[in-house]
Amino acid sequence: MQTEFVISAGEQPKRLDVFLVHREPKLSRAALQRMITAGWVRVNSLIAKSSQRIKAGDVIVFDAPQAAPLRIDGETKQLEILFEDHACLVLNKPVGIVVHPSPGHWSNTLLNALLDHCARGGAVATPGVVHRLDKDTSGVMVVAKTEEAHRKLSVQFERHSITRHYEALVVGVPAKSEGRIEAALGPDRHHPKRTSTQTLQPKRAVTDYRVEEAFGEAAARIVLSPHTGRTHQIRAHLQSINHPILGDQVYGGERVGAIAGYEIPRVMLHARRLGFTHPVTGMYGEWTAATPSDFDRVRGVLCAGRLERKT
Template sequence: MSSENRITASFAVPPELSDRRLDQAAAELMPEHSRSRLQSWIKSGALTVNGEKRKPRDKVMLDDQINLDAEPEAQVSWEAEDITLDIVYEDEHLLVINKPAGLVVHPAAGHAAGTLVNALLNYAPEVENLPRAGIVHRLDKDTSGIMVAARSLVAHTSLVDQLQTRTMGREYDAVVVGELTGGGTVDAPIGRHPRERKKMAVVASGKPAVTHYRLAERFAAHTHIRCKLESGRTHQIRVHMAHVKHPLVGDPLYGGRLRLPKGTTEELREALAAFNRQALHARQLTLEHPETGEILSWEVPLPEDMQALLAALRKHVEDLASDVY
């Protein structure tokens, strides 16, 4: 919920968040807001429980009503930077962007500048008044493709709602190791890896995650697939495909060491060795316009590096067929 000039939300505490700290529960329920912002709203009384002001560390119980009613204010202290954006669509509410591989979405430790957020603040300064500068979903640094940012509070609230209710459609292209014989679904919970903190993993205590995939093209020992998400967990496609023993080509975290198929030509070996990012591209985005209600859809082509990878895999199939090694 929201109005033109207020940030508002209302939740009943679900069973899995009962007996958690208020700031922790609020962060789970409203991931679009930073932890520090939520804590400041709790301390100021903008975020209440059952109509009462509480402390961040106070526990919440099942069915407690968490309510937020806050003034928009500058949410970020990041600097605007003149970084070129590939804009697919824009209006007063939305910015749809084709993100190149290598561009970090959010400033963080090790990436304080040169990010998509820095570029947005330069191109659309009004986003400084929005939670996380209008960013409602992310792509990993080395994942390319289409993503949307909000330019207004109305759009931000609508996009967050569409993500939470899973009505926003997202389709990805990926190239995986191994020859898949058909499409399928991976339904496995994802959480932080128990030992390696930079990684996610399929763990029993993780959050529900569902990835559907279908075949786009089969090669001698690799497969081009298209994936649709029912959830949006960190590294979801990468973790799920590695879980079913078909990791993404080039994935530095989940791919393991380079595996070369039997009969690999020197040309293909070089192409696979040179592809040093996960072969993942956000191809299509479908959403409901926050103001008009119109269903909009955009598609961006594969970047040159993935096109070259697919070309090398096709040529390898042709070489095998003609017994050229």
């Protein structure tokens, strides 16, 4: 739900969070500060800070999140399980499914399916999502089945000791066959739901890449290894070097949506490999998942030379 405030001429200058505490009494100041940091609040269409002073004429847009349901129910859905024991589960996430319930997606999510899977298996454990993949991104994910496993896996992700390899089809071919993209990322100053190098809240972000296959000058298939875990990191980093992912119109615009009359069905990004230390046994393992059929079809079209780079 979106609320808009226009600051009147008689309003005395004060901090943004202080102003909102009085306008949104059901929310604590700490909660409002977290929402401001997350980009839910904008002043004059720009991402704001809690300490920002408001003045007469300012327009504040406040995106209040919808209330979550009291209970998340399990829903039967076929899952491709790569590994499972009492502590964790590794699966190949399909395209087109949201990982975790959120406003607009309280059902038909991966977590709904996992709840059903654990219940049918006779387990009392509640699955815990340790990391997420975007709705249009396919590939390997790990899910914790106990609190201990969730805590230990989360630490590995926080320390970036997890092995992660992604595969993407991108516009154009990078000049270097392999390299590192090291550019700080944060909420875009004009589009807060996007990640960008044009941000007022930059955080270190590092992604290594390697070109595995070039399709003339039109496109390339590359493997990427993120060393940090920023939101939309791979998508934003590839956009920053002018090689956005095919199908990713949020970061690449219309030129990546359809090329030479061929419509790209989704963001061509796949989590190919995931490696981590088992939270109970301490043994290291890696799991891989082959690219899905729609990814292979686009690659096949590129191999056939039917797509040309669009300028």
